[in-house]
Amino acid sequence: xEKRIRVxxxxxxxxxxxxxxxxxxxxxxxxxxxxxxxxLRQTPEQIAEAALQEDVNVxxxxxxxxxxxxLFPKIxxxxxxxxxxxxxxxxxxxxxxSDIPALKEAGIAEVFTPGTxxxxxxxxxxxxxx
Amino acid sequence: MSNxxxxxQTELAQxxxxxxxxxxxxxxxxxxxxxxxxxPLDIKDTDYAAEISFPGVYPFTRGVQPTMYRGxxxxxxxxxxxxxxxxxxxxxxxxxxxxxxxxxCAFDLPTQIGYDSDDEISEGEVGKVGVAIDSLAxxxxxxxxxxxxxxxxxxxxxxxxxxxxxMYIAVAEKQGVTPDQLKGTIQNDILKEYAARxxxxxxxxxxxxxxxxxxxFCSQKVPKWNTISISGYHIREAGSTASQEIAFTIAxxxxxxxxxxxxxxxxxxxxxxxxFFWNAHNNVLEEVAKxxxxxxIWAKVMKERFGAKKPKSWMLRFHTQTAGSMLTAQQxxxxxxxxxxxxxxxxxxxxxxxxxxxxxxxxxxxxxxxVMVALRTQQVVAxxxxxxxxxxxxxxxxxxxxxxxxxxxxxxxYIKKIDEIGGAVSAIEKGYIxxxxxxxxxxxxxxxxxxxxxxxxxxxxxxxxxxxxxxxxVDASVGIKQKAKLAKMKASRDNAAVKATLVAxxxxxxxxNENLMPYILNAVRTYATLGEICGVMRKIFGEYExxxxx
Numbered sequence: 001x002e003k004r005i006r007v008x009x010x011x012x013x014x015x016x017x018x019x020x021x022x023x024x025x026x027x028x029x030x031x032x033x034x035x036x037x038x039x040l041r042q043t044p045e046q047i048a049e050a051a052l053q054e055d056v057n058v059x060x061x062x063x064x065x066x067x068x069x070x071l072f073p074k075i076x077x078x079x080x081x082x083x084x085x086x087x088x089x090x091x092x093x094x095x096x097x098s099d100i101p102a103l104k105e106a107g108i109a110e111v112f113t114p115g116t117x118x119x120x121x122x123x124x125x126x127x128x129x130x
Numbered sequence: 131m132s133n134x135x136x137x138x139q140t141e142l143a144q145x146x147x148x149x150x151x152x153x154x155x156x157x158x159x160x161x162x163x164x165x166x167x168x169x170p171l172d173i174k175d176t177d178y179a180a181e182i183s184f185p186g187v188y189p190f191t192r193g194v195q196p197t198m199y200r201g202x203x204x205x206x207x208x209x210x211x212x213x214x215x216x217x218x219x220x221x222x223x224x225x226x227x228x229x230x231x232x233x234x235c236a237f238d239l240p241t242q243i244g245y246d247s248d249d250e251i252s253e254g255e256v257g258k259v260g261v262a263i264d265s266l267a268x269x270x271x272x273x274x275x276x277x278x279x280x281x282x283x284x285x286x287x288x289x290x291x292x293x294x295x296x297m298y299i300a301v302a303e304k305q306g307v308t309p310d311q312l313k314g315t316i317q318n319d320i321l322k323e324y325a326a327r328x329x330x331x332x333x334x335x336x337x338x339x340x341x342x343x344x345x346x347f348c349s350q351k352v353p354k355w356n357t358i359s360i361s362g363y364h365i366r367e368a369g370s371t372a373s374q375e376i377a378f379t380i381a382x383x384x385x386x387x388x389x390x391x392x393x394x395x396x397x398x399x400x401x402x403x404x405x406f407f408w409n410a411h412n413n414v415l416e417e418v419a420k421x422x423x424x425x426x427i428w429a430k431v432m433k434e435r436f437g438a439k440k441p442k443s444w445m446l447r448f449h450t451q452t453a454g455s456m457l458t459a460q461q462x463x464x465x466x467x468x469x470x471x472x473x474x475x476x477x478x479x480x481x482x483x484x485x486x487x488x489x490x491x492x493x494x495x496x497x498x499x500x501v502m503v504a505l506r507t508q509q510v511v512a513x514x515x516x517x518x519x520x521x522x523x524x525x526x527x528x529x530x531x532x533x534x535x536x537x538x539x540x541x542x543x544y545i546k547k548i549d550e551i552g553g554a555v556s557a558i559e560k561g562y563i564x565x566x567x568x569x570x571x572x573x574x575x576x577x578x579x580x581x582x583x584x585x586x587x588x589x590x591x592x593x594x595x596x597x598x599x600x601x602x603x604v605d606a607s608v609g610i611k612q613k614a615k616l617a618k619m620k621a622s623r624d625n626a627a628v629k630a631t632l633v634a635x636x637x638x639x640x641x642x643n644e645n646l647m648p649y650i651l652n653a654v655r656t657y658a659t660l661g662e663i664c665g666v667m668r669k670i671f672g673e674y675e676x677x678x679x680x
Contacts, residue, residue: 016328070254
C-alpha cells in the first residue's frame, strides 16, 4: 500500500482567523491525507520544528493578517535549513496577487487566495508532492 | 381552530394540490426553506401582546427604542485603523468630516495580544490589521484634535481591554474631559476569543475577573460607557449558522452576568451597559428574524433568569457589521451590492449602529474610495430607501414571524444544551462550541463546492479578470518607525514611576479582592507600555493554551 501523504497545516503569526485553516485541514483529511494542525500563533521556529518532528511531506500555511511577506519566506528558510529539501510548502489567505511572485521566488510552491475550492488544493498537493 | 383558520387550511390544501403540476414541469431549486408559502396558520399560536408587542416594550421584539429611526438614525460607525496612530488619526478625521457619527478603532495584532511593537513576536505584524498602540503617547496621537467629550468611540479590544480603556480615560483627562462624560464601547468579550476569534491572552478565570472589574469600575466612574460588546459577529464569521450565532453569544452573555453577580454586583447596576454585536449575513429575511429573536431571548433571560428589574437591563442593544466572510475576492464590485442588502437587513432588524464593509476587503485593508462607497451605502439606505421610516416594517409577515419563532426555538435548544454542559466557559473548555462552529463552516464550504450554494462570481458567473489595483498597503517601514518612537518614549519617561506602578499592579493581581482598573490607570498615566502592563498580568495569571480538535 502506498504511504499516506502527511500534511502540517500551520497558522504562523498572531492572527486568529483559522476558519480557512480548519476547513482545509478537514478537507485534506477527508481526501485521505494524514493531517496535523498546529493551532494558532506559531512562530516560524515552532512550525519548522513541527514539520521535522512530524516528518511531513507538505506544510500548508494560512495567514490573514498581512504578515505573509515577512513570515512565509522565513519559514521556508528554516524548513530547508533543517534538511527538508523536498517538503512541499504552500500558503493561503488574504494575499494580494502582486505579492505572489515574490512568495514563489522565496520557495512557496503555490499561493491559494479566497474563493479557492479545497479540491484545487488537494489536486495541487497530489500532483506536486515528492 | 377558528373558522377562519379552517377556511385557510382548506384553501391551502387546494393551493398545494394545484401547484403539483407546475412543480412537475419546473422542479423547485435545492436548499430552499421547507415551506414555499407562509400563511396565518404559521403564526396562529404567536401571542402578539406577549411575544411581539411594541417597540420599547418587553420583550422588545420590535426594537429597543419607542420611535426607533424616526427620531435619529443608527450610528454610522466605520471600523478603521492601520499603520501608526498619526495615520489612523487622519482616517478618523476624514470619516468624521464625511458624516460618520462615531469612531471605531481597529488595533493591530500585537496590541490586541498585549505585546509592544519592539517585541520579537510582533515582527511583520506592526500596524497591519489595525493601529499600533504601545503607550499613552500613541493614544494621545490617535485622538489628536478629536473631542472625546463629543465623539463616541468603539474599541475592538478584548484581552487587554482594561489597558486601552485606561489609556482612553487618561487621554480624555488631558483634554479636560472627565470619565463620566465619555461615551463608547470596549469589545471586552473574551469568551468568543477562545471560541472563534483567537486574540486571547490569559486563561478564562483571570479574564473573567478583569471583565467584572471593568463592569464595577465603569458603573461607578464611567457610567455612559458600554463595558462589553458580547459578540456573535466573529462566531458567524468562523462559520456558524444564524441560530448558533445568537445562541452561543447569549450563552456567553449569561456567563458574564453570572460572573458579575458572583462577584457581588447587582444585576441592574451593570446590565444596562451590556451591548451586543451581530453579523449581517447574506440572507436578508433570516437576518431580520435573527435580530428580532435575539432581542426576545435576551429580554427573557434578563427578566426571568436573572430577575433584573429595570427595563434597560432587559434590552438587547446591538452594533452590526456586514459579513466580511461573504465578501468575494472575485469581481469585488459585486460586494457593494451584497453590503447594501446586508445593510437593509440590519436596518429592518433595528440595529443601534452599523459598520459597512468595503468592496476590496477580501483582498486587503480598504482604500479611502472604497470606504466612502461603504459609508454612502448606509446613507442611501437611511435617507432614500424608506426602510428606516416605519418601525420594524417586516413584523406581521407570516414568514418573518414564523422564522423569528424558529430561530428563537433553535437558539433556546443550544442555550439549554450549554447549561447542561455547565455554562459557556465549560462548553468552550470542552471544545463543544468550537466543534459546532467548525462543522457548520465545513458544511458551508462543501455546499459551495458542490454547487448546492451559489456565490455569484465564485462558483457561478465566473469571469477572467485583471487583479485589482490601488490596494492599501502597510509596508515594513511602519514597524521600524513605531519601534523608534517607542525607544524614544521609553528614554524620556520617569522610569522609577513606571516601575512603582507596575509593582503595585502585580501585588493587586495576586489579591483577588482588588479591582485592577485603578492600578492599570495609574500605570498608564506614567507611560508604562501595554506590553509591560500585560507582561505583569501574564506573570501572575499565566497564558491560555488552546486545545484544537478538527
